[in-house]
Amino acid sequence: AQKVTQAQTEISVVEKEDVTLDCVYETRDTTYYLFWYKQPPSGELVFLIRRNSFDEQNEISGRYSWNFQKSTSSFNFTITASQVVDSAVYFCALSDPNAGNNRKLIWGLGTSLAVNP
């Protein structure tokens, strides 16, 4: 069965610290897609990144970076020099292209990040 585990329920850091959010996934498929979404206090879900199973290159977008390692089934997310505006719940999700017509995402339970001034 497919599963996404975000072991860190809550993380609290002080502004300008670096923080890594862990995501471990389980799937039997060789082709799959991984996503990160951000849910700020206002409640909406904001897409951050997509990664397919054949692309293990790390990605950097400003202060955000992602480390995808198939060997450990992990897709970790690092925020460098965190800011108060980064405070949110972050979700990792897995999509299975072999799930027939249903494009549902398998979600982790999220990591609540609090960045304190």
Next chain:
Amino acid sequence: EAQVTQNPRYLITVTGKKLTVTCSQNMNHEYMSWYRQDPGLGLRQIYYSMNVEVTDKGDVPEGYKVSRKEKRNFPLILESPSPNQTSLYFCASSLGQANTEAFFGQGTRLTVV
């Protein structure tokens, strides 16, 4: 601006009073779905639709109905709401391939008393 619009954002209702949460997208997406988000349970899919007049159950469909008469709209209907349907609801749309991201509405916080 590409967006998914849900209404209402907040709703308090009484047990048994039928309600509809609307969802509309302006991206011509084929695939739409509804999720509910509950503490400790994460996001769970309620229903999804691959295209007009094509809908199917997700993981937690009991107590809900949907329709897809037009490509842009995908309303969620609670015929007889109960307190255990108190939740945060999200509508999502995407192009329909597994490698495309889903766009989410702003969420509807429903309380059934």
